[in-house]
Amino acid sequence: MGNDTSRRPLIGIDVGGTKIEAVLLDESGAVAGTLRIPARRGADLVVDDVCAIARDVAGDRLADVTRVGIGTPGQVDSATGRIANVVNLDVTELELGALVSQRLGVPVHVDNDVNAAAVGAAAVVLGEDLDGTVVFLNFGTGLAAGILIDGVLQHGSSGAAGEIGHVPVDPNRFPCPCGQAGCLETVCSGASVARLWPTDDGVPPMPDLIARARAGEQAAGRVLGIVVHAIVDTLQIAAQSVDPKTIILGGGMAKTGEPLVEVIVDELRTREAACPFLKGLDLASRLRLAPFDLPTAAIGAALA
Ligand SMILES: [Zn+2]
CATH class of the missing domain: 3.30.420.40 (ATPase, nucleotide binding domain)
Incomplete structure (x- = not known):
């Protein structure tokens, strides 16, 4: 994704029913760090865990990060970052994008987990x-x-x-x-x-x-x-x-x-x-x- 190069480093977070996984992509698009933690249920804990893993995977580079992307199951409004009905995590409704963006001070994009996996697989398979x-x-x-x-x-x-x-x-x-x-x-x-x-x-x-x-x-x-x-x-x-x-x-x-x-x-x-x-x-x-x-x-x- 060459046209994105100027906007890195980026953080990507995959929120699953049992685990949360994060990567830091550096300026060249290479994976500069990965982390995985168990997922906890409930809207407040999901926000806490997403913010914590973002800080940890970025380390001292958090200030340079230009965007955090989150993939999550359930219904996702990618325009607003609002998610709903994430059954495995006991989340009925959550302003995930806005809350994480507020806490980290970085723009946040939220997409559904299959869409995120599609983008990742295409990038890895096709370059x-x-x-x-x-x-x-x-x-x-x-x-x-x-x-x-x-x-x-x-x-x-x-x-x-x-x-x-x-x-x-x-x-x-x-x-x-x-x-x-x-x-x-x-x-x-x-x-x-x-x-x-x-x-x-x-x-x-x-x-x-x-x-x-x-x-x-x-x-x-x-x-x-x-x-x-x-x-x-x-x-x-x-x-x-x-x-x-x-x-x-x-x-x-x-x-x-x-x-x-x-x-x-x-x-x-x-x-x-x-x-x-x-x-x-x-x-x-x-x-x-x-x-x-x-x-x-x-x-x-x-x-x-
Ligand atoms: Zn059906």
Whole structure:
């Protein structure tokens, strides 16, 4: 993001349901520091913790910091910095941007966590080459997409752009907490896969599911079929809506890595065999995995 260089250093903070992570980006855009603390519940503590981690990650450079970016779950009004209904943190309504800005004396931008992760993943995967459209699919606890055009986040008219997890197209018609049935999120989010394929504590379900399906376990094959069908539906809906040059797979489920890409590509090839139009799009060639060795959501919060 070369045009931003003059405005650094920047602080990025990723507020999650269980942890808060912060990065300091120096003038060259390099990560100059990272910190992680456990998240505490309640509006006052969220503000305290965000301010504390910002001060700590900046150290004696706080006075030079030109902007603090925050990514958070829940409903986010990125124009005002107000957040609402962050269930995991017991926050009903909070003027997060204004309060943090007041205390730190630095301008603050707040965006939703998936959008921040999208910006961070795109910056890390693509570097300065951000021309064109990029879709970031977040297969996290929930399912949502972040859309960037020429490096700029697309929020839509009400902030709901990319809320693809609640498109109700899955034939299994599982009920969704949103009130509909058959939402993509009920089948191919991290929480849904954990429900459809329960594993022992600490064993991530997706790699286990793929390994067992490959070993010929029938039940695993059936569940994997349901999950991958929905993942590829998600991918096609996003890709055929905005025709991105790059589709980045992110969120906890994407930590499965290459085995996940392989099952997705297999399903795409099956569909392409029946559809020359889809074959022509060659969506497989546009797929990239989000990097997991860097705090991409916090980096994205700084850059968003
Ligand atoms: Zn839903």
